Amino acid sequence: xxxxxxxxxxxxxxxxxxxxxxVSFSVGEGEVFGFLGPNGAGKTTTIRQLMGxxxxxxxxxxxxxxxxxxxxxxxxRHLGYLPGEIAFMEEMSGDxxxxxxxxxxxxxDLSRMNQxxxxxxxxxxxxxxxxxxxxxQKIGIICALMQSPEILLLDEPTSGLDPLMQNRFxxxxxxxxxxxxxxxxxxxxxxEVERTCDRTAFIRSGELVSVSRMKDIQKSRKRIxxxxxxxxxxxxxxxxxxxxxxxxxxxVEISISRGMDEFIKELAGYEIADVRMRMQTxxxxxxxxxxxxxxx
Amino acid sequence: MNKxxxxxxxxxxxxxxxxxxxxxxxxxxxxxxxxxxxxxxSLKVMMESMPQIFSAFGMASPGITLLDFVINYLYGFLLVVxxxxxxxxxxxxxxxxxxxxxxxxxxxxxxxxxxKLTFTLAGVLCQMVLILVVYxxxxxxxxxxxxxxxxxxxxxxxxxxxxxxxxxxxxxxxCFLFSCVFSxxxxxxxxxxxxxxxxxxxxxLSQVGEKFDKLKYFTPLTLFQPEKIAAGNRAAVWMxxxxxxxxxxxxxxxxxxxSKKDLSI
Numbered sequence: 357x358x359x360x361x362x363x364x365x366x367x368x369x370x371x372x373x374x375x376x377x378x379v380s381f382s383v384g385e386g387e388v389f390g391f392l393g394p395n396g397a398g399k400t401t402t403i404r405q406l407m408g409x410x411x412x413x414x415x416x417x418x419x420x421x422x423x424x425x426x427x428x429x430x431x432x433r434h435l436g437y438l439p440g441e442i443a444f445m446e447e448m449s450g451d452x453x454x455x456x457x458x459x460x461x462x463x464x465d466l467s468r469m470n471q472x473x474x475x476x477x478x479x480x481x482x483x484x485x486x487x488x489x490x491x492x493q494k495i496g497i498i499c500a501l502m503q504s505p506e507i508l509l510l511d512e513p514t515s516g517l518d519p520l521m522q523n524r525f526x527x528x529x530x531x532x533x534x535x536x537x538x539x540x541x542x543x544x545x546x547x548e549v550e551r552t553c554d555r556t557a558f559i560r561s562g563e564l565v566s567v568s569r570m571k572d573i574q575k576s577r578k579r580i581x582x583x584x585x586x587x588x589x590x591x592x593x594x595x596x597x598x599x600x601x602x603x604x605x606x607x608v609e610i611s612i613s614r615g616m617d618e619f620i621k622e623l624a625g626y627e628i629a630d631v632r633m634r635m636q637t638x639x640x641x642x643x644x645x646x647x648x649x650x651x652x
Numbered sequence: 653m654n655k656x657x658x659x660x661x662x663x664x665x666x667x668x669x670x671x672x673x674x675x676x677x678x679x680x681x682x683x684x685x686x687x688x689x690x691x692x693x694s695l696k697v698m699m700e701s702m703p704q705i706f707s708a709f710g711m712a713s714p715g716i717t718l719l720d721f722v723i724n725y726l727y728g729f730l731l732v733v734x735x736x737x738x739x740x741x742x743x744x745x746x747x748x749x750x751x752x753x754x755x756x757x758x759x760x761x762x763x764x765x766x767x768k769l770t771f772t773l774a775g776v777l778c779q780m781v782l783i784l785v786v787y788x789x790x791x792x793x794x795x796x797x798x799x800x801x802x803x804x805x806x807x808x809x810x811x812x813x814x815x816x817x818x819x820x821x822x823x824x825x826x827c828f829l830f831s832c833v834f835s836x837x838x839x840x841x842x843x844x845x846x847x848x849x850x851x852x853x854x855x856x857l858s859q860v861g862e863k864f865d866k867l868k869y870f871t872p873l874t875l876f877q878p879e880k881i882a883a884g885n886r887a888a889v890w891m892x893x894x895x896x897x898x899x900x901x902x903x904x905x906x907x908x909x910x911s912k913k914d915l916s917i
Binding site: 411430433436 | 656766
């Protein structure tokens, strides 16, 4: 598998700890690569370097072996990009803007654009200024996809979309994946990358924490149960038995990754008022990658 | 030049051109209507009573011919100030807004070099300024032909307008360069517009009296001297070439800086 995107030790320091520091990764042909991190972690800064908007202080970013800054115009022939911030030429209508972008990208065949418009149920007749955030986001997504690019760079693609459209977008990504498109997508929501990505990089405070295969992450991602006991003494007993359980308000919280059967059967012996389950949050996963130490 | 972008920009901003064309039409025609060979005398009396104010606005010698009159009342102040406002508005719409709002992110997501994109935007700016000047020139000639047939010396008048175009081209270059240097809209706008306003104020001040005469060396507006151009002064024509030359340089440097700089969009 040859690499389409290669980032080597890029550093872009904006001062006060902002920016990216010594970030390296590569994305292979046909791979879907997630870039996960909280807001302000340096996701957009990385993408800007891949787009050739900014130059790294140190290190190099290449797509298809071409320098992202110097050869930006050439790279763009095969690349679709969705910016993280929505900003359009507001005085144009959605359709006008899409046609304008198609011409700028020298796309002759507009069938893919129309197909996408239908898929996202976009009515592009109104002025962009009057459109909702979600509708604008749809226009951005169509812009990125309409040239049937070989590489996709998507910065928080589902923000602003309603759940139905989010699902539709994920379906389209899976379709693209089948076609062999190389996809790089950033997000701060785990579920967004979970369904599509082969590998995921975690970034925090501008530093790459880990790059892991999705399958491994899913396996290690813990389920966290919050248990409400009927009787106070049973709660105390349970806490005594399980050192990894922690009281949380009047309840008890415990994370389980393996031994689900055992856990359920044991609980059956208690009088339980309520059990709730949630998945480990992104922040909690970070703690996991940091080996449990919290440096904040 | 990118034809698609060029077309879009024209469609988006031609209305500004129309508005300024209309305003300048009003002034040009009005000033020509006001010309009265006999009126010269009474204006002279008025000017003698408050010479500083008249000269601050570049209206030092009302002159006898229609050409002198037009130069004095239009080319000294009005036809500089209004087009400068026009230029500031256009640079804001063509360059500053795009970088500030991040619309450039979309333009750069196409296989077009930054140089090509900015060259196109600069081209639209220059073309609009050119059209404005050509329009006012033709309109003034037409108005003069109708109201005072044969009075306007057309050859000299055309040369004066070539001079005005040079000055505006230079000032466009100044505003454009600042819009390329600064990414923050406030600074880009402030420096560009600020420089133009400063140039104009310094010129006005240098014209009020002997005491401030030396100030004229501190404003590029001195390089455009319509009355001397009309009089066929060679130095005045050379100064025009300097304006055109530096104008080109400013645009060139601006485009170059823009293609090398970091864009946080």
